[in-house]
Amino acid sequence: MQTSKLHIRDEDFLRFRDFFYRKTGIYFDEGKRYFVDRRLIERMKATGAPDFRTYFTRLRFEASGEELQTLINLMTVNETYFFREEHQLRCLVQHLLPELTRRRTDRRPIRIWSIPASTGEEPYSIAIYLLEYWPDLEHWDVELVASDIDTRALERARQGRYSARSVQHVPHHLRRKYFTRVGNDYQICEMLREVVTFTRVNLCDAQEMRPYRDFAVIFCRNLLIYFDEASRKTAAHHLYEALEPGGYLCLGHSESMSRISSLFQVRRFPEAIVYQKPEEIYETCAGCG
Template structure:
């Protein structure tokens, strides 16, 4: 429902903003309606004192302050809902299959470094879930250098991830013993303990440009779950082929349960487990 006196998003405004999002972020807004996008962006028009969405589009595209506004823009339109231990079957494969196999491979090569990236990490629940599973596995107890890096385009969710304070729905799938073992109560909810945080870091960045975040052929495992559904096929291909540059030989890519690379690229081999598929990069 339109707010009386508020700017109205025309079909032409909607078309221009959709094209802007696709060109700059690779994101699809095909299923979004003008009303949804209008409601998300109206607060930005008010703060910038702009009268129309056409003016806002021009500000995003051409104004000197457009770069900073683009970060606020993407924060408004993206969906950052997540929680600890989401998609449990995949995480079980990570803990029970991937980690033991990775340890054996590393020991054969006299290498005690583990590098994991969570691409599209949102507010950090996935990164901390992976860290807890690494600790629980007991595979890397002594003299291992384990680093898990979360990357997201939205600076506000990166701030929340770094703060590491959670409550409510974030724990809807968290085993009780994990919450007791790896969190401490604080005024605003529960704070991730240092034993978990020590192996985790967070960076604001674009999935198409990871060069300043990790080095080529350095990453053992990439998680990019429930992110690619927002991109068109060509952008998905660019993202996952870019991931392949950073994965070690035989490195693994975890996608969301509804995401598939079968018609996107041949750079990966699907490895099938009961209830889950993991992709191994071709050597």
């Protein structure tokens, strides 16, 4: 077999694009063709597939789903760093959590969800911000869950080892407090690794999303930009269902839920715009599509 002659035809690209979209909600337009072709050919070579048809058959019918997960890991982008869009973290501790705790009538844990978690910079940043800047933390139990569709990224997140570039926006005193220098890298402390629960989930899969409920705050930043309109609406519904009544959703700076779904109320704080699940219409909207 001459692997150098492996190529992806136009009809192959379209078949794969539709399949990957159905599985993940991620849509690749023609502008991503080179990116997609390279990774498909990389996996064809790695698995010894002589042509696209052979590889695609395995991808669709492999019982374990292992090859599909490997390809998902290759196709997803994990560009992030600590304290990214820090204004939302300030909004969390200065406004969102104080509002939540003022109206809470019981001592249920406050659940915070980071999706996509990527390699862990965002959920660990949330944990540091809570420890450093939310004085009421000592009075409340907080559960911090971080999820992603990329299992390779999640494993790196659990290891918690980062480059200097990833931590460049962390103040020096916090870097010394929560990280240990290991060669040119920074290892996050064991205490923080223990407080974040990492899980794999596909936001567009209704069955996988069922266990994710009763979150007070969800950070879902810079994910919806990779979806088309239909997938965005599906994701918005799943995020709505995952929030507790009155819970808050934080999106990326270039994303707007107002153009996707009317389920949420827009809340404007000095630091950020967030989207709230209304308390008063929960019973009538909980089953909306």
